[in-house]
Amino acid sequence: MLFNSYSFLFLFFPAALAGYYLCRKAGEGVKNIYLIAVSFVFYSWSAPQYLPVLIAGMAVNYGFGWQIERVSHSKQVLAAGLVFNIGLLGCFKYLDTAGFVPLGISFFTFTQIAYLMECYRGNLKGTGALSYGVYVSWFPKMMQGPIALPGEFLPQLEKKSAVMDWEAAYRNLYLFVLGLFKKVLIADTLGKAVDLGYANLATLNSWDGMIVMLSYTLQLYFDFSGYCDMAMGISGMFGITLPLNFDSPYKAANILEFWKGWHRTLTAFFTKYLYIPLGGNRKGRGRTYLNCLIVFFLSGIWHGSGLTFIVWGMLHGVLYVLTRAWKESRICDGLSVRLEKSGGFIRKLRHGISVLLTFLYVNVAWVFFRAPSIEDAGTLLKTIFSFQGGRVNWELAGCFNLDEFWYVIKVLHLDRWQYAHYILMVVILIAVLFLVFFGKNAVNFVKTIKPGFFHAVLITVLFVWSVLSLSGVSSFLYVNF
Amino acid sequence: MKEKQDFQQLHKKNGNPFRRVLIAALTMVLVLFGLTTALVVYVDPFFHYHAPLEGFPYLVDNQLSQNPGMAEHMEYDSVILGSSMTVNFQTTWFQELMGLNTIKLSYSGAFPKDQSNIMKIIFESRNNAEENRLKKVFLGVDVITYTGGVDETKYPIPEYLYDDNLLNDINYVLNKDVVLNYILRPIADPEPTDLSNVYASWWTEEYYSEEWVLHNYESPEQVAEEADPGAYIDAVEKNLSQNICPYIEQNPDTEFVIFFPPYSILFWNDVQRENHLEATLSEYRYISERLNAYENVSVYFFPDQEEIICDLNNYADYSHYHPRFNRYMTECFADGTNLVAKEGQEGKPIEEYLAHMREIAVTFDYEKLLGSGG
Numbered sequence: 001m002l003f004n005s006y007s008f009l010f011l012f013f014p015a016a017l018a019g020y021y022l023c024r025k026a027g028e029g030v031k032n033i034y035l036i037a038v039s040f041v042f043y044s045w046s047a048p049q050y051l052p053v054l055i056a057g058m059a060v061n062y063g064f065g066w067q068i069e070r071v072s073h074s075k076q077v078l079a080a081g082l083v084f085n086i087g088l089l090g091c092f093k094y095l096d097t098a099g100f101v102p103l104g105i106s107f108f109t110f111t112q113i114a115y116l117m118e119c120y121r122g123n124l125k126g127t128g129a130l131s132y133g134v135y136v137s138w139f140p141k142m143m144q145g146p147i148a149l150p151g152e153f154l155p156q157l158e159k160k161s162a163v164m165d166w167e168a169a170y171r172n173l174y175l176f177v178l179g180l181f182k183k184v185l186i187a188d189t190l191g192k193a194v195d196l197g198y199a200n201l202a203t204l205n206s207w208d209g210m211i212v213m214l215s216y217t218l219q220l221y222f223d224f225s226g227y228c229d230m231a232m233g234i235s236g237m238f239g240i241t242l243p244l245n246f247d248s249p250y251k252a253a254n255i256l257e258f259w260k261g262w263h264r265t266l267t268a269f270f271t272k273y274l275y276i277p278l279g280g281n282r283k284g285r286g287r288t289y290l291n292c293l294i295v296f297f298l299s300g301i302w303h304g305s306g307l308t309f310i311v312w313g314m315l316h317g318v319l320y321v322l323t324r325a326w327k328e329s330r331i332c333d334g335l336s337v338r339l340e341k342s343g344g345f346i347r348k349l350r351h352g353i354s355v356l357l358t359f360l361y362v363n364v365a366w367v368f369f370r371a372p373s374i375e376d377a378g379t380l381l382k383t384i385f386s387f388q389g390g391r392v393n394w395e396l397a398g399c400f401n402l403d404e405f406w407y408v409i410k411v412l413h414l415d416r417w418q419y420a421h422y423i424l425m426v427v428i429l430i431a432v433l434f435l436v437f438f439g440k441n442a443v444n445f446v447k448t449i450k451p452g453f454f455h456a457v458l459i460t461v462l463f464v465w466s467v468l469s470l471s472g473v474s475s476f477l478y479v480n481f
Numbered sequence: 482m483k484e485k486q487d488f489q490q491l492h493k494k495n496g497n498p499f500r501r502v503l504i505a506a507l508t509m510v511l512v513l514f515g516l517t518t519a520l521v522v523y524v525d526p527f528f529h530y531h532a533p534l535e536g537f538p539y540l541v542d543n544q545l546s547q548n549p550g551m552a553e554h555m556e557y558d559s560v561i562l563g564s565s566m567t568v569n570f571q572t573t574w575f576q577e578l579m580g581l582n583t584i585k586l587s588y589s590g591a592f593p594k595d596q597s598n599i600m601k602i603i604f605e606s607r608n609n610a611e612e613n614r615l616k617k618v619f620l621g622v623d624v625i626t627y628t629g630g631v632d633e634t635k636y637p638i639p640e641y642l643y644d645d646n647l648l649n650d651i652n653y654v655l656n657k658d659v660v661l662n663y664i665l666r667p668i669a670d671p672e673p674t675d676l677s678n679v680y681a682s683w684w685t686e687e688y689y690s691e692e693w694v695l696h697n698y699e700s701p702e703q704v705a706e707e708a709d710p711g712a713y714i715d716a717v718e719k720n721l722s723q724n725i726c727p728y729i730e731q732n733p734d735t736e737f738v739i740f741f742p743p744y745s746i747l748f749w750n751d752v753q754r755e756n757h758l759e760a761t762l763s764e765y766r767y768i769s770e771r772l773n774a775y776e777n778v779s780v781y782f783f784p785d786q787e788e789i790i791c792d793l794n795n796y797a798d799y800s801h802y803h804p805r806f807n808r809y810m811t812e813c814f815a816d817g818t819n820l821v822a823k824e825g826q827e828g829k830p831i832e833e834y835l836a837h838m839r840e841i842a843v844t845f846d847y848e849k850l851l852g853s854g855g
Contacts, residue, residue: 006651166499173503403661407669451502460509468517468657473546473639 001045003176003230004184004470012042013234020238021164032130032157035138035238042139043103050102057088058136061112062129069119069126081116085109094305104143106302110269111136111147117273118150131157140235144227146245146265149272156240171446172236174455177463178442179229184466185402186432187223190215193399193425198370200393201379208393209384211425216370217363218432221250224263229442243268244443250362250436253354255319256327258362266302270295285328289321296320308368308377315365355437392422400425404465518654526663528554529642529653538671540663541679548586549642552602557584558613560603562596563621565589566742568680569804570619570811578815581617587680590635592626593724598634598643600728614734619814620725621742624764628716631723681804684797691793698747698799700851701754708757713764721771729775738814739772740781741765743789743806746850747799749842758842762835769831773823780821781813782831785838791845 001008016038023034044051064081068074089109091097115135118124127135127150135153136142197204197212204212225246235242249261259267275295281288293314300313326332339347364381371377401424414420449455525531526539528550533539541547552560559581561570567587575583586603588595600618609615626635641649653659667673687693729737752761765784773780783806789795795803813819822828 006649006655010651166497166503170499170503173506403657407661407665451498453502453505456502456505456509459506460513463506463510464513464517465657467514468655468660471652471656471658473543473656473658473662 001042003227003234004180004466006467006470007045009467012045016042017237024239028158029130032128032134036130036133039134039137039139039142043137043142047103049100053092053102053105054108054137057085057108057112058133060084061115061136062132064116065119065124065127065132068116069124073120073122075120078116078120082113085113085116094301107145107147108136108142110266111142113273114147114269115150124150124154127154138235138240140231140238140240141242144224144231145263146228146231146243147269148243148265149268152243153240159239167451168239169237170451171449172233174233174446174449174459175236175442176230176233177459177466178446179226179231179233180466181462182222182226182229182442184469187219187226188469189400189402189428190219190222190432193396194219194370196396196399198372198376198380201376201383204380204383204393204396205390206384206386206388207390208396209380211392211396211429213363213367213380213384214429217250217359217366218429218436220366220369221246221436222432225442232443246441247443248436248439248441250359251355252358253351254327254358255316255323255361258358259316259320266299270299274298285325289325292321292324293317303369307374308371311374311377312365312368315361315368319361392425394421397422397425400428514655517660520664521654521656521659524664525550526659526667527642527653529650530554532556538667538673540667540672541674541676544586544588544680545636546639546642548588548599549602551584552586552599553606555584555608557582557608558615559583559617559619560615561585561587561619561621562591562599563587563619563742564591564623564626565682565801566623567619567621567807568682569678569807571804571807572677574808574811575619578811579617583617583619584676585679588635589680590626591623592629592633592635593720594630594632594634595638596620597724597728598638602643604728604732609732609735615732617736617738618728619738619740621740622768623742624713624717624761624768627720627764627768628713629720630716631719682797682801684801688797689794689803694745694747694793694796694798695851700847701751703754704756706756708755708760710759710763712757712760714767717764717767718771721768725772726775729772729778733777735777737772737775737778738781739768739778740810740814741769741784742810743783743786743802744800745793745796745802746790746841746845746847747793749790749845750847750851751799753842753847758839762839765838766831766835769821770824773821773831780831781810781819782821782834783810783813783819785834785841786819787837787841790841793850 001012003009019034019038020031024031040051040055043054061081061084064077064084067077068081086109089105092101092105115124115127115132119127131154134157135148135150138148138153141148193215194212197208197215228242228245232242232244243265245263245265247261247264249258252258252261275291278291278294279287280291296313296317297310298313299316300310303309303312339350367380368374368377371380398421401421405424405427409415409420409423414423417423522530524534524537527543527547532554541551559575561567561572561575561583564587567585568589570585572583572585575581586599588599603609603615603618607613639652641652749758752758765782769780769782772778784790789802789806795806797803820828821834822830824830
């Protein structure tokens with residue numbers, strides 16, 4: 001089930017929340033059973049055949065954890081547990097042995113690896129089966145993250161909440177609505193242009209190519225971060241705080257900063273359970289850089305099967321290592337000292353250029369992430385950098401022409417202007433870029449808002465607008481025969 | 482600090498402000514959803530709940546979404562079903578020539594399952610009530626669509642408009658497209674659809690030319706091995722048995738007028754190049770014989786209309802003919818021209834039609850046509 005669906009918004013979520021408020025005072029055990037049951041219903045809503053895989057995987061992992069934590073604190077058992085999880089992920093996702101990929105397997109596998117690692121490191125003591133069950137299966141995060149670590153998640157299950165916290169409900173609901181809006185109206189609109197562009201790569205000119213590349217960069221951010229906002233909002237309403245996954249990543253002035261803002265929980269996972277065990281930065285510079293490259297290589301593989309994901313990972317890995325090497329060099333130190341002395345304008349300009357260059361690089365890397373093949377990625381990039389101008393493709397521009405705004409243009413009589421068809425594309429892209437570079441992160445935004453009439457109206461408008469946009473009227477314009 | 486005190490005072494005076502905002506927002510959301518639902522149910526642009534309102538300038542342009550409602554809630558005594566081959570029939574001709582109050586429910590590219598979906602609604606509607614059975618169903622049969630899966634529809638259908646489940650109607654009543662394009666736009670810019678000519682194709686006169694047709698046509702590669710003559714029968718048998726025949730059998734008082742439309746000679750060029758002429762002709766024979774065996778079925782055969790199909794100026798692409806041939810076919814339905822004789826009855830049997838078709842397909846000078854058009 002998707003958060004952005006009628007069945008979730010009008011059926012599952014209200015029922016699940018009502019049930020939670022009824023049973024939350026009944027004790028930790030009952031509450032946990034309820035949360036697991038709700039999560040299983042959510043998980044099996046659209047594809048119940050995956051549920052046995054999830055439950056079996058959870059049972060085996062809990063067994064491994066029990067063995068490590070309470071019986072023999074052995075490296076062999078941990079190794080067996082890791083092999084089991086990675087093997088399962090490999091079989092389903094990469095070797096396609098079962099003919100299907102259980103939803104969310106990349107995420108719940110990592111969740112369980114984190115659990116075993118923490119058991120081994122002695123950071124978890126006597127985790128009950130029910131708490132463990134909630135930790136792995138918790139529905140707001142299980143499909144697309146964020147990847148919560150046991151140390152931050154499990155203690156929250158013991159918290160008692162006696163009174164209704166209206167402020168938390170308000171802020172979490174607001175966050176959810178912002179996430180829904182980001183996903184349904186921003187990401188999905190951009191997504192239309194992206195799909196059209198990638199389906200017609202051969203017909204694009206440089207402008208089209210740039211718009212497609214940029215749209216995907218923005219789509220991915222609004223889609224994924226919107227989803228995570230929704231997850232945090234939903235989970236928060238059940239009294240469980242999920243970790244922040246996106247912190248304005250496109251405001252980064254270099255690739256190191258980008259990775260502090262993009263998919264933070266995955267980075268945290270890799271740092272904790274791969275980079276540091278590999279030696280981290282404790283074994284000299286050369287080894288540090290190699291460790292970084294290994295992390296990015298595996299991150300590429302984790303994101304998807306296929307060479308394009310490895311190329312994407314390595315594009316980031318190489319720049320990451322180069323940037324790190326530069327930052328750790330003496331020349332960089334010298335420059336920094338001089339820059340400190342220069343005026344505010346120069347510093348701002350330098351920062352602006354750094355942000356733009358980083359953004360451009362990340363854009364190019366996303367082309368490999370999205371393109372069906374290396375060749376297609378090459379075609380798009382070649383098209384863009386051939387700098388062949390021309391008018392933007394009519395249909396591509398049309399993807400941005402949301403009906404509701406089209407009425408505004410009509411009322412203003414702008415529709416008679418020869419470039420009317422392109423107005424919304426330009427306006428939407430600029431507005432979204434503005435949000436990305438200058439806007440406040442949704443999570444930080446909702447922390448500071450005050451309760452008031454304006455926000456009540458805003459929340460209402462955004463929610464109603466998003467819900468009305470969930471279902472379109474499918475029309476097939478180019479019908480043949 | 483002062484702000485905090487103010488806030489606490491306010492809190493005491495008016496209750497929890499977060500609670501108030503939440504309740505206010507929730508109330509506004511419910512009111513807006515209620516109003517939207519009421520508007521959609523009242524106007525009902527897809528005719529899902531009731532017949533059209535008197536005087537509302539309905540826009541009808543979406544076969545997948547509007548056909549089921551029209552089938553259920555409009556008034557008619559006969560229907561036109563089929564693919565885009567049927568969109569240019571004008572229902573007024575059926576009134577003029579046969580005295581029928583006809584409705585057109587075409588689906589572009591329709592598969593047999595699409596026909597079955599809409600026939601289910603038609604025959605369960607009040608237009609087929611016990612004392613007032615549906616008179617005629619005109620069904621255009623495109624042979625190439627009968628060789629696919631029995632449960633396949635051409636496009637994913639909006640299920641919520643095809644079933645009686647009220648819960649999934651939320652897809653309809655809280656739908657931006659419905660409100661903006663089918664309720665507000667017609668009010669702001671009324672251009673009510675003429676139902677007689679609904680779904681008509683967009684090609685204007687100048688598109689019906691040999692030059693345009695050949696410009697968009699590409700001859701397929703020659704296939705060396707000929708398809709088995711019985712290659713399609715299995716799939717066609719299943720499609721007829723599941724999607725078409727049950728309606729014919731369950732509605733003996735309704736006459737089913739089955740017709741095969743006239744595709745251009747380029748269709749037969751494809752058939753020849755892809756080397757399945759005998760298989761295609763066998764399919765025509767099978768469908769014709771199987772359906773014609775029912776008392777309440779009459780079959781019309783138009784594919785071998787030489788003077789139509791061999792002149793590409795009659796077409797806008799390799800299969801879509803000019804609307805005047807829809808008129809011609811309607812006249813045939815009225816006077817029995819091109820009717821396929823039932824077994825043992827007088828008239829022209831299917832074999833004769835097929836022999837003529839084979840002769841045209843085999844002897845036509847494709848090279849001359851395709852060479853000249855470039």
